[in-house]
Structure formats: structure tokens, C-alpha cells
Amino acid sequence: MAKDKKSFILYCDQQGLFNKLPDDIAGKLIKHIFAYVNDENPITTDLLLDIAFEPIKLQLKRDLRKYDVYIEKQRLNGAKGGRPSKPTETQITQPFFEKPKKADNVNVNVNENENDTNKKGFVKPTIEQIKEYMREQGMNDIADNWFNHYEANGWMVGKVKMKDWKASVRTWKSNQKNNLATPQVVHRKMFNLKDYE
Numbered sequence: 068m069a070k071d072k073k074s075f076i077l078y079c080d081q082q083g084l085f086n087k088l089p090d091d092i093a094g095k096l097i098k099h100i101f102a103y104v105n106d107e108n109p110i111t112t113d114l115l116l117d118i119a120f121e122p123i124k125l126q127l128k129r130d131l132r133k134y135d136v137y138i139e140k141q142r143l144n145g146a147k148g149g150r151p152s153k154p155t156e157t158q159i160t161q162p163f164f165e166k167p168k169k170a171d172n173v174n175v176n177v178n179e180n181e182n183d184t185n186k187k188g189f190v191k192p193t194i195e196q197i198k199e200y201m202r203e204q205g206m207n208d209i210a211d212n213w214f215n216h217y218e219a220n221g222w223m224v225g226k227v228k229m230k231d232w233k234a235s236v237r238t239w240k241s242n243q244k245n246n247l248a249t250p251q252v253v254h255r256k257m258f259n260l261k262d263y264e
Contacts, residue, residue: 075104076130077123084119092116096123103127191222192232200233206240213239 077100085093095111096119102109103124111117192200198210213236222229229235 072131072134075127078126081123081126084122088115088119092119096120100127189222189228189230189232197232197236200236204236204240206236206243209239209243 085096088096092113092115095113095116099109099111099116099120100123103120104127111120194210194214197214201210201213217223217229217232217235222232224230224235
């Protein structure tokens, strides 16, 4: 085993091997394992003990190789100086400044003009632009209503900021056609005095 190594690992799945052995052979096996890891080079003439020890010996050798790789890695890291130490400067050991530094003051004022571009690139149209586009679409008579509706709603389409006002105009146009094509029927209940007697 490795020099100055004080421990080794036996695995839980090796319990099955110990359980299948008679108690006297299991006791000899554990003594044989301890003799092996303490570099006593045990020799056995018992075939059953030798067969039972072989997979354990191979696992101990694999673990030792992993341990040697880990120790070498730690040795190399130590040779590099290891982890840098944290600075030990505290409030007490910091230098004293006669004139303390002034805090950086940054004031940013953003004023949004109604005709400015928002984050999505939307520019609020003028009433003249709306009338001209609606004339092209054949719906000039509702330009003022359309403008007033979106002006009152903060240029929102539902809960989302408007992105394309021309698309909104086209949607209004198609909605108007649908409303004209399928008139709504309003059913009203007639008042009958007999119902209240």
C-alpha cells in the first residue's frame, strides 16, 4: 500500500461475499485484508480464501491508483502556491483620507415626447397621416374616432403597446366589414303588466 496511508475502503456490495463465506473463513479474510494493506505480504494456502480475496485485492489496487493520482494533483497545486490568500485589509488598516471621495452622481432624465419612437420602433401618427391612410383604405369617415380611441387608451392594443398603427387601421376595417355583414340582433323583453300582478 501507499506510504503513510492510514485508511482504505471496503465497499458495501462486498458484504455479499462475506455473508456467503463460513464465519471462520470470513474472519481469516478480514485479517488477510488488513495484513495486505499494512504491507505484510500475506500468503495463504487456502484456495477459498485466495479466491475470495482476489476481487478485493484488485479493488484496493484501483483505489490506490486513484489515491496516487489525487496526491500528485494536490502536490502540483501546492507547488504552484495553492489558492491565493484573501486580503486581510480591514476598516482599521485602510489608509485614512483627509478629503473623502465624493460619490459619483449620475442623473438621467428621460422625457418621452408623444411623437418619439418607443422601444419597439412605434411612432405615434398624426391625425393627417391617419386620414390619408384611411382615405387609401376607403374609410376616411372614421379617422377621428380611431385616433380618439387610441389616444384615450395610450396607444395600447389590449394590454400591449401598439407596434404598427397601419395594421390596427386594417383590423378596424375588417371588423367594420364583419359587423356590417352580420348585423347583431338585439332581443328585448317586452314589458307586460300581467307579469307583475
